[in-house]
Amino acid sequence: MQRRFQLLDVFADRPGAGNPLAVVLDCEGLDDAAMQAIARWTRLPETTFVLPPTEPGAGYRVRMFSPRREVPFAGHPSVGTAHVVIDAGLAAPVDGVVHQQCNVGVLPLRVEGDGASRTIAVRTPRARALEVAGVDDPRLRDALRTLPAGLLPPALMDGGRRWWLAEVRSESALRDATPAWDAIAALAEGTQTMGLCAFARAASGSDYDLVVRAFVGAPARFEDAASGAANATLAAWLAHNDALPGRDGRYAVSQGREVGFDARLHLHVDADGEVWSGGHVRPVVEGLLDW
Secondary structure: OEEEEEEEEEOOOOOOOOEEEEEEOOOOOOOHHHHHHHHHHHOOOOEEEEEOOOOOOOOEEEEEEOOOOEEOOOHHHHHHHHHHHHHOOOOOOEOOEEEEEEOOEEEEEEEEOOHHHOEEEEEOOOOEEEEEOOOOOOOOOOOOOOOOEOOOOOEEEEOOOEEEEEEEOOHHHHHHOOOOHHHHHHHHHHHOOOEEEEEEEOOOOOOOOEEEEEEEOOOOOEEEOOOHHHHHHHHHHHHHOOOOOOEOOEEEEEEOHHHOOOEEEEEEEOOOOOEEEEEEEEEEEEEEEEO
């Protein structure tokens, strides 16, 4: 059976700038093993599979797979999949919102504009602080040795995925830093987290407010080109500390430049404390998957 298939660039104003994603439509009849095999074959950070919804109020259902395992929630797959679903006519925004069913429940996505100017933002699961630590914490010390400390203390946050967050003194210090991969992997494995999400305030005159580098330590080691979920978790931590940049709870993030990308993510913490993570999507390849 042939199934509609798209490759996208998420959080990007042009192809090649953001985080790549594969989306497979018409997924009835695909079992778990087949979905995992396709995700392994694409070799992208995530591949999503669109199915009819089973929960009231949802416009569609999505399952998300990395090359190694199923993922309960991630930001850039949510945003990219919504873009494909809307263009395919499988769901339509009502009052500017579509609802996605995934493994963490039914989540709204806010849709603004159309075509190349369209932006989509997902309301992410509520994140909470599990622990606040010091830079000299023995679990963190080696992972942070190349990252000069900023004002906020490191924190362990859970927003569907667990991340250690650490502020860095300046944009230049963060961009120039070489990650201590062995220590980051040990931190991720020892604390059952994704790894370390480091951030810094942008230099004066930038068209973004924060710089973010997300170092995934386990099960693989890589720097994420653009992570909607990690940034949403960070937004919750900044809001908790009354330290949000930008205005009215809205700000822009630059991520991925150090690994050859140049993503822009738009974050919004609304009046109810909910975090919305989004940006632009650029379709790159459209075709049929014969699996």
